[in-house]
Amino acid sequence: MQPGTPDDDWREDCAPRRVLELFATKWTSMVLHTLHARHDGAARTGVLQRSLPGISKKMLTQTLRDMEGSGLLDRLVRSTMPPAVEYRLTELGRRFVEPVELLYGWGRDNADALDQLVPRPGSRRT
Amino acid sequence: MQPGTPDDDWREDCAPRRVLELFATKWTSMVLHTLHARHDGAARTGVLQRSLPGISKKMLTQTLRDMEGSGLLDRLVRSTMPPAVEYRLTELGRRFVEPVELLYGWGRDNADALDQLVPRPGSRRT
DNA sequence: CAGTATCCGTTACGATACTG
DNA sequence: CAGTATCGTAACGGATACTG
Numbered sequence: 151m152q153p154g155t156p157d158d159d160w161r162e163d164c165a166p167r168r169v170l171e172l173f174a175t176k177w178t179s180m181v182l183h184t185l186h187a188r189h190d191g192a193a194r195t196g197v198l199q200r201s202l203p204g205i206s207k208k209m210l211t212q213t214l215r216d217m218e219g220s221g222l223l224d225r226l227v228r229s230t231m232p233p234a235v236e237y238r239l240t241e242l243g244r245r246f247v248e249p250v251e252l253l254y255g256w257g258r259d260n261a262d263a264l265d266q267l268v269p270r271p272g273s274r275r276t
Numbered sequence: 277m278q279p280g281t282p283d284d285d286w287r288e289d290c291a292p293r294r295v296l297e298l299f300a301t302k303w304t305s306m307v308l309h310t311l312h313a314r315h316d317g318a319a320r321t322g323v324l325q326r327s328l329p330g331i332s333k334k335m336l337t338q339t340l341r342d343m344e345g346s347g348l349l350d351r352l353v354r355s356t357m358p359p360a361v362e363y364r365l366t367e368l369g370r371r372f373v374e375p376v377e378l379l380y381g382w383g384r385d386n387a388d389a390l391d392q393l394v395p396r397p398g399s400r401r402t
Numbered sequence: 403c404a405g406t407a408t409c410c411g412t413t414a415c416g417a418t419a420c421t422g
Numbered sequence: 423c424a425g426t427a428t429c430g431t432a433a434c435g436g437a438t439a440c441t442g
Contacts (some may be wrong), residue, residue: 160306160327160328160329162329164383165387166309166379166380166384167383168383168390169390170299170302170305170306173299173379174299176296176300176434176435177435180286180293180296183292184286195405196404201286202286203286203287203288204288205435206435206437207405207406207436207437208406208435208436208437211404212435221392221393231442232403232404233403233404233442234403235403242393245386246389249382249383253292253295253296253299253375253379254292254295256375257290257292257293257295257375258292260291260371261291263368263371263372264295266368267294267298267346267372300414302415303415320423322423332415332418333417333424333425333426334416334418334425335415335416337424337425337426356423357422358422359422359425360423360424361423361424361425
């Protein structure tokens with residue numbers, strides 16, 4: 151492992167890097183977790199919105215659309231009036247909940263370390 | 277757990293969300309892993325750059341500076357000519373390697389699922 | 403209630419050229 | 423070799439108003 155031989159685990163298309171992409175989109179992992187936390191792995195739009203403090207309607211829809219396109223969740227529309235839309239984790243979605251829960255769990259167990267890291271926002275370097 | 281009672285695990289300042297911030301900056305986790313993969317948890321600038329295909333000099337420096345500021349790594353400058361700079365994981369840094377390795381490991385074990393998700397870039401919706 | 407469309411600011415990121 | 427400075431772009435993401 152000499153300094154001239156990069157052992158690069160980080161090729162552009164390697165698995166780890168693609169997992170990271172999942173977390174690159176701010177809300178994706180949170181949606182996954184929220185759905186997972188529900189008994190049946192499903193929730194209506196409003197519930198999701200309320201479960202994710204700070205998300206805008208636009209980002210919620212956009213994230214859900216992207217996830218649907220990726221096959222992470224299904225969209226069930228009940229054409230009542232007013233409409234009731236439900237989002238449900240797919241098989242693939244349930245799979246990706248795993249790494250999310252991994253991080254989630256680590257965070258809960260290491261809140262102290264998180265307090266050391268970036269104690270308060272806006273202290274990068276003035 | 278009625279639909280009107282958000283069980284929000286996702287408060288703005290909750291632990292999980294702060295962990296996610298670590299992965300929000302594209303290169304941070306990769307730097308952590310790369311350093312961790314080295315016997316002594318340290319590496320010179322050039323090695324890091326070569327280990328992270330695609331990173332620009334700017335982002336490398338910026339990421340390293342941010343991480344230094346956050347206390348994730350130390351910067352050791354050897355004022356020779358030409359200069360030799362070494363980056364080394366701190367105690368805190370070694371701690372945050374954990375969630376990174378968690379994701380990394382999951383990715384390796386689930387490459388098949390990753391192939392299903394986003395088969396090829398640029399297929400969002402034309 | 404769910405979704406769309408538009409406007410707009412911020413930031414992440416990359417390419418390049420230059421200094422010590 | 424390491425780092426800085428500058429420029430430009432693309433994407434993220436929020437606010438708001440409107441439709442069914």
